[in-house]
Amino acid sequence: MASKDRVDNAGSDSEEEDIFHDARFPAEEEARLLEESHSIKAEANKLFTAACYDQAISCYDRALASCPNYLDYEVAVLRSNMAACYLKLEDWKASVDSATACLDCLENIVPSTTEDSDSPKEKKPEPGSTDAVVEITGDDEEAELEELNRLQKLDERKKDVMRIRAKALMRRARAKSQLSGWGNLQAAEEDYKLLASMDNLPPDDKRVVQKALRDLPEKIKKAREKEMAEMMGKLKDLGNGILKPFGLSTDNFKFTQDPNTGGYSMNFQN
Numbered sequence: 001m002a003s004k005d006r007v008d009n010a011g012s013d014s015e016e017e018d019i020f021h022d023a024r025f026p027a028e029e030e031a032r033l034l035e036e037s038h039s040i041k042a043e044a045n046k047l048f049t050a051a052c053y054d055q056a057i058s059c060y061d062r063a064l065a066s067c068p069n070y071l072d073y074e075v076a077v078l079r080s081n082m083a084a085c086y087l088k089l090e091d092w093k094a095s096v097d098s099a100t101a102c103l104d105c106l107e108n109i110v111p112s113t114t115e116d117s118d119s120p121k122e123k124k125p126e127p128g129s130t131d132a133v134v135e136i137t138g139d140d141e142e143a144e145l146e147e148l149n150r151l152q153k154l155d156e157r158k159k160d161v162m163r164i165r166a167k168a169l170m171r172r173a174r175a176k177s178q179l180s181g182w183g184n185l186q187a188a189e190e191d192y193k194l195l196a197s198m199d200n201l202p203p204d205d206k207r208v209v210q211k212a213l214r215d216l217p218e219k220i221k222k223a224r225e226k227e228m229a230e231m232m233g234k235l236k237d238l239g240n241g242i243l244k245p246f247g248l249s250t251d252n253f254k255f256t257q258d259p260n261t262g263g264y265s266m267n268f269q270n
Helices: 002-022 027-049 053-066 072-088 092-109 141-179 182-196 203-246
Strands: 253-257 264-268
Touching: 027 053, 027 072, 053 072, 072 092, 072 141, 092 141, 141 182, 141 203, 182 203
Parallel strands: none
Antiparallel strands: 253 264
C-alpha cells in the first residue's frame, strides 16, 4: 500500500513540476524579474571576459534564480554560458550537464528534427507557429503589418535558438571528448554529426567539427578495445576464483575474438 502511495506521489510531483513550469508571473513582475536577471547576466559576462570563471558561474546562477523558469530561451542562454565557464575550468562533467540542460530548454521552443526516424511522431501545432500559410488580403493594412512583424520576430527567435543550440552542442561535444571513454567518445561523435548537418555554423566551427569526425572513429575503436580488454581481464579473475576449487582455470578455456563484431567465443581445451 505504501508502495502505491509512493508511486502516486511521484506522479503527483511530476504533475506539480509541469504546472510550476507553466505558471506565469503577471506581466509587470515578469518584466522586472527578467530585467534583474539580464543585469546580473551582464555582470557575469564581464567576469567571464576577465577570466574569473568561478565567479562568473556564481553570477550566472544568481541570474538563473531571478529568471522565471518558463522563459526557456533565457534559461538556455544562461546554461550555455555556464557550460562555457566549466569548459574553461576543465570541469568536463559539469560542462556536459549545463550544455544538456540548455539543449533541453531549447527543445521546448523549437524541437529538433530526427531525419532518420521511420515513423515521426505527430506534433501539435505550437502557439504562434509559422507553418500555416498567411493570406495577405489588403483589407486591413495595420493588422497585416502586425502579423508580418509577429512572424518576423518568430523567425528571428528560431534563428537565435538554432545559434544557441549549435553553441551548446559544440561545448558538450568537446567536453565529452575530453571525458574520454568509449561511451563518451561515441556521444561526442553523435553531437559532432548533428553539428555537421547544421547550416548555421561559423567556418572555424565547421573546421573543428570536420577534424573531430576524422579523428574520433580511431579514438572510439581504441577506447572500445581497451574497455573490452579490461572487462575480459576482470572476467578472467572472476572465473579463476570460481574454477580454482575444481582444479581448473580460465587457461583451460580459449577465447577467440571475432574481428567483425568484436565479440568473443569460448572453447574448452585440456
